[in-house]
Each structure stands twice: as structure tokens, then as C-alpha cells.
Amino acid sequence: MNTEVTFIPQGTVTTPKGFMAGAAYAGINKHARFNLDVAILRSDVPTNTVGVFTTNKIKAASVLLCQKILPSATVRGIVVNSGCANASTGEYGQADAQNMGAAAAANVGVAMSDMLVASTGVIGRRLPLDLINTAISQINLSAEGGFEMAKAIMTTDTKPKHCAVSTGNFTIGGTVKGAGMMHPNMATLLGFITTDAPVELTFLQTSLKAVAEKSFNMISVDGDTSPNDSLFLFSNGMAGGDIIHTDSPHAAIFQQALETLCIYLAKEIARDGEGATRLIEVAVHGAQSHDDASKVVHTIISSPLVKTAVHGCDPNWGRIVVAAGRSGATLVEGDLDLDIAGIAIMRKGVPLPFDMKRLSNELSREQVRIEINLNLGSYSATGWGCDLSKEYVSINADYTT
Amino acid sequence: MNTEVTFIPQGTVTTPKGFMAGAAYAGINKHARFNLDVAILRSDVPTNTVGVFTTNKIKAASVLLCQKILPSATVRGIVVNSGCANASTGEYGQADAQNMGAAAAANVGVAMSDMLVASTGVIGRRLPLDLINTAISQINLSAEGGFEMAKAIMTTDTKPKHCAVSTGNFTIGGTVKGAGMMHPNMATLLGFITTDAPVELTFLQTSLKAVAEKSFNMISVDGDTSPNDSLFLFSNGMAGGDIIHTDSPHAAIFQQALETLCIYLAKEIARDGEGATRLIEVAVHGAQSHDDASKVVHTIISSPLVKTAVHGCDPNWGRIVVAAGRSGATLVEGDLDLDIAGIAIMRKGVPLPFDMKRLSNELSREQVRIEINLNLGSYSATGWGCDLSKEYVSINADYTT
Numbered sequence: 001m002n003t004e005v006t007f008i009p010q011g012t013v014t015t016p017k018g019f020m021a022g023a024a025y026a027g028i029n030k031h032a033r034f035n036l037d038v039a040i041l042r043s044d045v046p047t048n049t050v051g052v053f054t055t056n057k058i059k060a061a062s063v064l065l066c067q068k069i070l071p072s073a074t075v076r077g078i079v080v081n082s083g084c085a086n087a088s089t090g091e092y093g094q095a096d097a098q099n100m101g102a103a104a105a106a107n108v109g110v111a112m113s114d115m116l117v118a119s120t121g122v123i124g125r126r127l128p129l130d131l132i133n134t135a136i137s138q139i140n141l142s143a144e145g146g147f148e149m150a151k152a153i154m155t156t157d158t159k160p161k162h163c164a165v166s167t168g169n170f171t172i173g174g175t176v177k178g179a180g181m182m183h184p185n186m187a188t189l190l191g192f193i194t195t196d197a198p199v200e201l202t203f204l205q206t207s208l209k210a211v212a213e214k215s216f217n218m219i220s221v222d223g224d225t226s227p228n229d230s231l232f233l234f235s236n237g238m239a240g241g242d243i244i245h246t247d248s249p250h251a252a253i254f255q256q257a258l259e260t261l262c263i264y265l266a267k268e269i270a271r272d273g274e275g276a277t278r279l280i281e282v283a284v285h286g287a288q289s290h291d292d293a294s295k296v297v298h299t300i301i302s303s304p305l306v307k308t309a310v311h312g313c314d315p316n317w318g319r320i321v322v323a324a325g326r327s328g329a330t331l332v333e334g335d336l337d338l339d340i341a342g343i344a345i346m347r348k349g350v351p352l353p354f355d356m357k358r359l360s361n362e363l364s365r366e367q368v369r370i371e372i373n374l375n376l377g378s379y380s381a382t383g384w385g386c387d388l389s390k391e392y393v394s395i396n397a398d399y400t401t
Numbered sequence: 402m403n404t405e406v407t408f409i410p411q412g413t414v415t416t417p418k419g420f421m422a423g424a425a426y427a428g429i430n431k432h433a434r435f436n437l438d439v440a441i442l443r444s445d446v447p448t449n450t451v452g453v454f455t456t457n458k459i460k461a462a463s464v465l466l467c468q469k470i471l472p473s474a475t476v477r478g479i480v481v482n483s484g485c486a487n488a489s490t491g492e493y494g495q496a497d498a499q500n501m502g503a504a505a506a507a508n509v510g511v512a513m514s515d516m517l518v519a520s521t522g523v524i525g526r527r528l529p530l531d532l533i534n535t536a537i538s539q540i541n542l543s544a545e546g547g548f549e550m551a552k553a554i555m556t557t558d559t560k561p562k563h564c565a566v567s568t569g570n571f572t573i574g575g576t577v578k579g580a581g582m583m584h585p586n587m588a589t590l591l592g593f594i595t596t597d598a599p600v601e602l603t604f605l606q607t608s609l610k611a612v613a614e615k616s617f618n619m620i621s622v623d624g625d626t627s628p629n630d631s632l633f634l635f636s637n638g639m640a641g642g643d644i645i646h647t648d649s650p651h652a653a654i655f656q657q658a659l660e661t662l663c664i665y666l667a668k669e670i671a672r673d674g675e676g677a678t679r680l681i682e683v684a685v686h687g688a689q690s691h692d693d694a695s696k697v698v699h700t701i702i703s704s705p706l707v708k709t710a711v712h713g714c715d716p717n718w719g720r721i722v723v724a725a726g727r728s729g730a731t732l733v734e735g736d737l738d739l740d741i742a743g744i745a746i747m748r749k750g751v752p753l754p755f756d757m758k759r760l761s762n763e764l765s766r767e768q769v770r771i772e773i774n775l776n777l778g779s780y781s782a783t784g785w786g787c788d789l790s791k792e793y794v795s796i797n798a799d800y801t802t
Contacts, residue, residue: 058726058734088722088734090751123719124752227723304705305797312798318524321489322628325459333459333489350491351525390791396706397713 011164012146018238021145023152026135029083042077054229061093079104170197178269198237215262218383275391292329293381299327301385311387412565413547419639422546424553427536430484437553443478455630462494480505571598579670599638616663619784676792693730694782700728702786712788
């Protein structure tokens with residue numbers, strides 16, 4: 001049995017065996033950088049498919065539709081559009097989502113009930129079904145279509161995000177779109193993961209939830225949560241071999257491979273947050289519980305004051321300590337250790353003398369690591385965010401106009 | 402008995418009888434617009450004084466000091482500086498705060514134990530006591546000193562914030578500073594309220610807490626909570642008359658007057674949030690509990706996506722509904738009504754046709770009112786925030802440099 005995970009940066013959702021994809025342009029996404037805004041992903045055979053969805057009480061029509069279908073052992077694919085979220089669309093939304101799914105199913109020759117639907121974009125507007133259906137009819141699937149799909153799902157993302165991992169026995173591919181309105185749970189707007197590993201449905205769901213918790217739920221761009229957040233995992237079993245379940249020998253390596261893929265894609269999203277110029281990694285150690293560690297991470301990566309300070313390379317480290325203080329986690333000021341980019345800033349609550357200029361320099365690097373030790377327990381958590389720039393304001397001040 | 406509350410926009414903390422104040426420049430606040438950064442407020446006689454403080458677990462030295470003293474029936478005044486928060490300053494902070502209080506007490510002739518201390522500014526730096534003590538020795542108190550104090554406490558505020566209210570029987574004056582790092586609980590960095598009404602200590606504390614809940618705890622600028630947040634209420638009784646307690650005839654009018662003053666000052670803070678160009682008022686009705694109504698208000702006024710949309714006059718109303726959806730409050734999409742600036746946007750979860758251009762126009766006004774009815778219960782809440790501009794990023798990207 002192979003226990004090494006190989007990372008394939010050029011991998012996509014069509015890298016695993018038996019998946020094809022394609023995309024076209026309906027003209028509804030004004031941000032579309034590649035003139036693509038509708039994509040279809042299809043498996044040659046039925047898949048075990050599971051999903052994790054937004055916790056927002058306002059859910060997009062596509063999310064409600066998929067939640068009815070999943071988990072499923074018969075799903076054949078998914079159709080996704082960018083530019084219109086089909087959320088807050090009242091009674092019409094559901095019918096529109098179903099129609100979009102039906103058109104895609106007809107085009108790629110599968111049953112309507114086995115075609116999932118996802119949308120991202122402006123909230124409160126109806127799907128322009130005529131435009132979408134025309135685009136769907138133009139889509140041709142191919143084994144290289146994963147690249148097109150990665151491009152078609154982008155909104156304010158500056159680059160497509162995809163990769164794959166392989167263990168020799170099986171392959172997992174993924175593509176995500178992020179950029180704004182991202183916050184735990186779920187942090188990613190849309191994520192699609194495919195694998196040719198034969199994975200039992202319950203274990204597939206457990207694995208996706210556990211891995212999402214450590215990856216997409218540990219990033220934040222702006223603290224907002226979308227009604228469309230959806231993460232899908234399709235397993236078509238075409239790599240062959242024994243079914244992977246909780247107790248099978250491949251269970252651990254499957255989860256490890258999935259985690260490698262998801263953490264990479266989550267970091268790609270944080271790095272490409274709207275207006276972001278750098279990635280902020282926050283590691284918290286010594287917490288009394290995992291929940292406490294996680295709270296401190298989330299509060300720091302979501303703090304506008306920390307994010308602007310990093311953006312300006314301002315060595316205003318006090319804001320980090322104070323964000324930890326308001327996180328709700330158990331902590332004692334006199335126990336805190338803080339390091340930024342490897343520079344010791346505080347030990348046991350006492351600020352240390354340090355070279356401000358050097359810190360400012362370190363803050364200008366592409367990736368900034370903040371480490372806090374609460375020195376109270378043995379739990380840790382790591383999360384990722386980005387700096388807050390004027391560009392974020394520009395992007396969001398005239399998103400629909 | 403007088404039951405009318407008269408609003409005095411030019412009032413200050415020295416408008417009530419028997420309060421004097423003064424300020425000087427220590428040179429520690431580089432943002433000081435009026436060359437003032439240290440102020441002293443003093444009552445001619447001992448006051449009943451209460452306070453409400455930050456919920457952040459990281460508390461500034463001045464907060465810890467005041468929490469030890471309050472509530473008190475002997476307090477004579479407070480000394481406050483801007484430019485240095487004296488927070489996250491380890492073991493030195495407490496001693497520095499005490500020294501600052503002692504110097505002020507000596508200068509204005511009161512006991513050290515009756516002089517409170519407040520600070521605001523950069524976190525993690527020690528108070529430059531020599532500079533502060535020199536400034537303190539230059540302070541002369543006067544009955545017009547309230548204006549100087551309002552100026553001396555400013556950091557990135559663009560204008561001093563103060564007012565008074567009078568009932569004929571007594572007067573209440575207040576001054577606050579806000580601008581950034583403000584979020585419920587407490588939303589204001591520093592607030593000082595004086596009254597010549599004779600108010601019993603327990604009722605004074607109850608009143609301040611209740612009113613803070615409806616005013617300063619209902620505003621947000623950036624979701625961050627300062628370790629220095631403090632709101633003080635000094636009652637010196639010099640207006641004469643019977644002691645006001647829970648059951649006294651003046652109890653209601655005192656609370657009403659205090660609420661008028663605090664809501665005015667809270668809105669002034671929101672309006673003058675860092676980089677803000679307009680005030681956003683959010684009113685939520687029909688909630689199943691006060692807590693639910695309050696959660697929806699807070700989530701909307703804190704949402705970067707709502708704030709940037711208002712800034713850009715972008716009629717992207719979906720972001721408001723979605724912020725409500727992630728607030729944690731009980732709500733049903735199909736029950737939601739939404740109005741922006743008096744324009745009906747959604748009824749029972751269904752978007753209505755409306756004039757986008759008119760909405761965009763309304764969003765450009767100085768004050769924008771957002772109203773949501775959850776149609777589930779009878780509880781309401783109102784809160785205030787501001788738009789998010791590039792200027793916010795500029796201000797915070799190089800705060801210490």
C-alpha cells in the first residue's frame with residue numbers, strides 16, 4: 001500500500017479517472033476574466049457524493065436543492081454558474097435552479113435527478129435562464145475541462161485555483177473559488193473535489209466534514225458568510241480497489257491526501273482574498289480546548305485592525321494581542337507569548353525589546369506568520385487570512401454597478 | 402416636576418454645576434488635531450461615580466485601576482491621555498497608571514485614591530510619564546474646560562464630540578472619543594458623563610448599564626474591541642434636590658435624559674468612524690427576542706460587504722439580507738421584509754421591483770436607514786454604524802509609523 005501523497009499543482013477536477021468537464025460563457029458574470037461563467041462537471045459513472053454547506057439561514061436555491069439530494073450514490077455531475085447567486089430570489093429561485101440542472105442533465109445525457117446545481121455571484125437577482133441554457137448547450141466535456149471549470153467559477157478571484165494529489169492508488173482533484181464573503185463556516189464560496197478512489201458514502205461525508213474543519217473553515221477574508229457556500233466531494237471509484245471505509249487500510253491515507261488538497265486550496269483562497277497582497281498565517285498553541293484555539297485564530301484573522309496593520313507593514317502588534325483578548329477564549333494576559341515572523345514580541349505577557357524596522361520588513365513579505373502561545377493547555381489550531389487593502393473597498397463598493 | 406428634556410448641542414462635561422476641566426499637550430499623541438493630549442476633569446465636591454468597562458480579557462492598566470476603585474462615593478475626578486493606551490504593558494503598566502493619577506491628584510488638590518485614570522492610543526507601549534507629568538503640571542481647570550477635554554481625548558476622531566441635556570432640575574453633560582476599534586461591548590473607547598443631579602450609587606450604576614446597552618453598545622465601526630473601553634458617570638449632586646433612586650419621582654426623567662445624551666453621542670461616534678462618510682442606522686423589528694433583534698442589528702452594521710456597498714452607493718441589498726441570515730438570530734427567509742431609505746425592497750422574502758437609481762441616490766445621503774422586519778415576534782432594536790472607505794485602510798495601515 002502506498003502511503004506517500006504526491007502533490008500535483010497543475011491537477012484539476014478532471015485529473016482523477018472518469019471525470020470530464022467543460023465551460024461556456026452566458027454573459028452574466030461581468031467579472032469573468034476568461035469569458036467563461038457556466039461549467040459542467042460529469043463523471044462517466046455514478047458517484048458517491050457528499051456536500052458541506054453554508055450555515056447562513058438564508059440559503060441559495062442551489063444549496064437547498066443539493067441538500068435535498070445529498071448524500072447520494074447516484075449523482076453524475078454538477079452544473080455551476082458565476083455572476084448570479086440565485087439567492088434571496090423568493091419562490092422563483094428553486095424552479096430556476098431546477099431548470100438549470102435539467103438543461104445541463106439533458107446536454108450531458110444523465111438523469112435530471114442526478115445533476116447537482118451551484119451558483120455564485122450577486123444576491124437577490126433571478127437567474128437569466130435563457131442565457132444560461134444557451135451557454136449550457138454550447139458546453140463540450142473533455143478530460144482537460146477541469147481548467148475551464150476552474151476559470152468559469154471565478155468571480156472577483158484573480159486567478160483560477162485548482163490542484164490534485166495522488167497516492168499511486170488513487171487521485172483526488174479539486175477546484176475552488178473564493179475572494180470575498182468568506183468566513184468560517186463555510187469559508188469557501190464554492191469547492192468541487194473529485195476522486196477516483198472508491199469511498200463508502202458515510203466515510204466520505206465524515207472525511208469531508210473533518211477536513212473542511214481544518215482547511216476551508218479556518219480561513220477568513222471579510223467575516224461575511226455567503227448563502228451559496230458549498231463544498232462537494234464526488235467519488236466515482238474508477239481507480240478500482242477495495243471500498244475505503246472507516247476501518248479500511250486506506251482510510252488514513254485518503255484523509256491525509258484530502259487534507260493536503262484542501263489546505264492548499266484554502267490557503268490559495270486566503271492569499272487571493274479581495275484586494276489581498278499577502279497571506280497571514282495564524283497559529284495558536286497552548287489553548288485549553290480546540291474550540292478556544294480556533295476562536296483565537298478566527299478573531300485574529302478577521303480583525304480589520306490586524307489586517308490593515310499587516311497591509312501597511314505597521315509593527316502595531318498590540319492589535320493582535322487585543323484581538324485574542326476579545327475572542328472569547330480562556331486566556332490570561334500574563335501567560336501570553338507572541339511571535340511574528342519568528343521575532344519574539346512578548347513573553348508571559350511582557351513586551352520584549354525588538355527591532356521595529358526588522359518586524360516592519362518581515363511584514364512586507366508575501367506570507368506573514370503570527371504565533372501565539374496561551375500557555376494554558378495542549379490544544380492548537382492554525383488558520384489563514386489576508387491583509388485588508390484599499391482595493392478591497394474598491395472591489396466591494398461597486399460590485400453590482 | 403419638570404419632565405421635558407432640553408438638548409444642548411454646545412454642552413460639555415463642565416456644563417453641569419460644580420465640574421471643571423482643563424487640558425495640555427504632552428506631545429505623545431501624533432494624531433492630536435488641537436495640540437492637546439492630556440486632560441483632567443474635577444468635581445468641586447465628592448461624586449458618586451460608576452463605570453462600564455471593556456469586555457476584552459486584555460484590559461488596559463487604567464481600566465484595571467478604575468475597576469478596583471468603582472463604584473465609589475468619594476471620587477473627585479479623572480485624568481485622561483490620548484496617544485498611548487498603556488495596555489499590554491506587562492507589570493509596568495499598573496504602576497505607570499497610578500503615577501499618572503497621583504500627579505494629577507496633586508496638581509488639582511485631591512487625594513490620589515479619588516482620582517481615576519483613563520488612556521487611549523497605541524497598545525503595547527509604556528506611558529512616557531515624564532512628558533505626561535510635565536503636561537499635567539501645566540493644566541489649569543476652568544468651568545469652560547469641557548471643550549478642551551473633548552479635544553484632548555481625540556485620536557483619529559475628526560471632531561470633538563460633546564453635548565449636554567437639561568431637565569430644568571438638573572443637567573447631564575458628556576464627551577466621548579471613538580473612531581476605530583469600536584464594537585459592542587463597549588463600543589466607545591472613552592466616555593465621560595457628568596451630572597449635577599444627586600443620584601444614589603446603585604441606581605446610577607443600573608442606569609448607566611441600561612443606557613449603555615441601548616446606545617454605545619449598539620454601534621460598531623470595525624468589529625474590534627479595545628482593551629481601554631471605558632464609560633464613566635460622575636454625579637456630584639450640586640443641582641440640589643432629593644436623592645434620585647429607583648423609586649423616586651425623578652428616576653424616569655433621569656434615565657430618559659441620560660439616554661438622550663448617550664444615543665446622541667453614540668451616533669456621533671458612528672458617524673465619525675475612521676474614514677466614514679455616512680451614518681448607517683439599522684432598525685430591526687418583529688424579532689422573537691431582544692437578543693435576536695440585537696444580533697441582526699450588530700451583524701448588519703459590522704458587515705464589511707454592507708459597509709462597502711453603502712460607501713459605493715451600490716444598491717446591492719442582498720448583502721443586508723444575508724448578513725441577517727448569518728447573525729445567529731431565529732429568522733425565516735419567507736417572512737422577511739426589507740426597506741432601505743423608505744424604499745420597499747422585499748416583502749415576505751420576495752424581492753420587489755424598485756427603482757435602482759433612486760436607491761443608489763438615497764444611499765448617497767449623509768444618513769442611511771435600513772429597516773428589517775422578521776415578522777416573528779414583538780422585539781425591536783436599533784443600532785448605528787458607518788460605511789467602509791479606503792480612508793479606513795489608510796488610517797489603520799500606518800497608525801504607529
